[in-house]
Amino acid sequence: MNVFSRTRTGKILGVIAVAGASALVLAGCAGGGGGTASSASSGPAEDLTLKIGTVLPQTGSLAFLGPPEEAGVGLAVTEVNEAAKGITIDATFGDSGDADNKAFETTVPKLQAAGVSAMIGAAASGVTKLFLDSNVSAGIITFSPANTSPDFTTWDDNGLYFRTAPSDLLQGEVLANLIAEDGHKNIGIIYQNDAYGTGLFGVVKEVFEGTGGKVVADASYNDGDSSFDAQVATITAAKPDAVVLITFDQFATIAPLLSNAGIAPADYYLVDGNLKNWGTDVAVPLEGAKGTLPGPKLSDDFQERLNENWTAAGNTELADYSYSGESYDAVVLLALASLAAKSTTATDVAAKLQEVSGGTGDGEKCTTFADCADIINGGGVADYDGYSGPVTFDENGDPTEATIGIYQYGADNNYARIN
Incomplete structure (x- = not known):
């Protein structure tokens, strides 16, 4: 087992201010649209099964975020599995609740006992703080699609915490400047x-x-x-x-x-x-x-695929898409990191997450799981750009390329x- 840790810094990289009352972008944004792979897929020697769980708000004060986030996870799981590129995701969905009803106190131990390598969630920063140390001790990746507290940048997480949502150092700056620009x-x-x-x-x-x-x-x-x-x-x-x-x-x-x-x-x-x-x-x-709200504008095609997959499972059509792209990308990045590591052990997967997000600067750009997987299976290094943006993790597990709408x-x- 490889032990992965990273030096903590509190720095946000590449901040660019857009003139006027507008979004603030870190080094650009991208949609996870189509793309072509440059190498044929050979696949790993043996197919991998990556077990993940979700700790997302089905109840509580952020319950409105539950459907789009779970829909993002569900669609990514479906598309990764259908791609048949040498990895299958086994996903278990669970409720985070909020800091008041504490549903996570039931969900997290169950997922730990089930042997998941990663948990997607929580949405609320305050909730993640209440179980993150437990996951670190258990050697499990915590990957949030919506945590924005700046505190996570310097958390002692042994390299096991990642997020596709940018820190509120970004959202707060955009909001404050918007208010001032409005007079x-x-x-x-x-x-x-x-x-x-x-x-x-x-x-x-x-x-x-x-x-x-x-x-x-x-x-x-x-x-x-x-x-x-x-x-x-x-x-x-x-x-x-x-x-x-x-x-x-x-x-x-x-x-x-x-x-x-x-x-x-x-x-x-x-x-x-x-x-x-x-x-x-x-x-x-x-x-x-x-x-x-963090995140670039989502394509109509992505929203249609989300709804098709979500309603096929017996759910009502989505009324909101907040953090759906970030949730989708979290799953895809975990699958690509596992494929690149040829392992489902959490520390091995975590050690490859920065690479497959483009954070090392060594990869070939790709915008779908299938195309990125073909690059990896062909012996190359993939750099995934998704629906939440290019992501590009720094050594803290923070995205350095993001948009605030x-x-x-x-x-x-x-x-x-x-x-």
């Missing part, structure tokens, strides 16, 4: 008191005040809270010209309180934890409100990408 000078921030909320709050505050603006009030709450009158009173008393809401589904309760207190929904700024198609689930019109709500309380 706001004095903002209030309501945020969840956990790793995700406090981390994103800190970045937004620092960057916004660096533009010359001021955070005139902030108020936190704990996951599981159901009353937010005190937080809203604190914010509205300071008379901000915009409010940032770093929440999960608590937004549905907080938004009407802010509106009733005289703050127009068009001056709300949302984040990935609450950016969803709210429709009638929020009792006030959100037209004009804006928000940010900007969205705006219409009269139907659904959002659309504006940049």
